[in-house]
Amino acid sequence: MEIRIILCAVMFPCLCTAAMAQQAPSRSVRVAELQIDPAQAEAFAAATREVGQASVRLEEGCLVLYAVAERDNPSFVRVFEIYRDPAAYQAHVQTPHFQKFRATTDAMVRSRKLLDAVPVSLATKPGVTP
Numbered sequence: 001m002e003i004r005i006i007l008c009a010v011m012f013p014c015l016c017t018a019a020m021a022q023q024a025p026s027r028s029v030r031v032a033e034l035q036i037d038p039a040q041a042e043a044f045a046a047a048t049r050e051v052g053q054a055s056v057r058l059e060e061g062c063l064v065l066y067a068v069a070e071r072d073n074p075s076f077v078r079v080f081e082i083y084r085d086p087a088a089y090q091a092h093v094q095t096p097h098f099q100k101f102r103a104t105t106d107a108m109v110r111s112r113k114l115l116d117a118v119p120v121s122l123a124t125k126p127g128v129t130p
Helices: 002-026 038-058 086-092 096-108
Strands: 028-036 062-069 076-083 109-117
Touching: 028 038, 028 086, 038 062, 038 076, 038 096, 076 086, 096 109
Parallel strands: none
Antiparallel strands: 028 076, 028 109, 062 076
């Protein structure tokens, strides 16, 4: 009986990790590199926080939405998004909160480079929100 319990304790995390690794390739990952009008950096950051919180709260398929600015150049912003699958990303861009974000921020963005990516390593400490 003890051997079964120990075996389950060892195998369960391995099986869960394997299942997550198999799911990762179907994820839709988008990276955006944005140059923001420096005079609009604070307003852009506020709009980005709003759309990020709404997206992860309201959209089941929006798994991660991070935005960071360069420390020495806060008008250069990178956004990292992970969606359950490509359909979840397509649903995201149709939401009212995303449409509001684009309408509010389009004039603030001087340049936008969008990159589709594939997961190589997606590691997060359990229970920690970055």
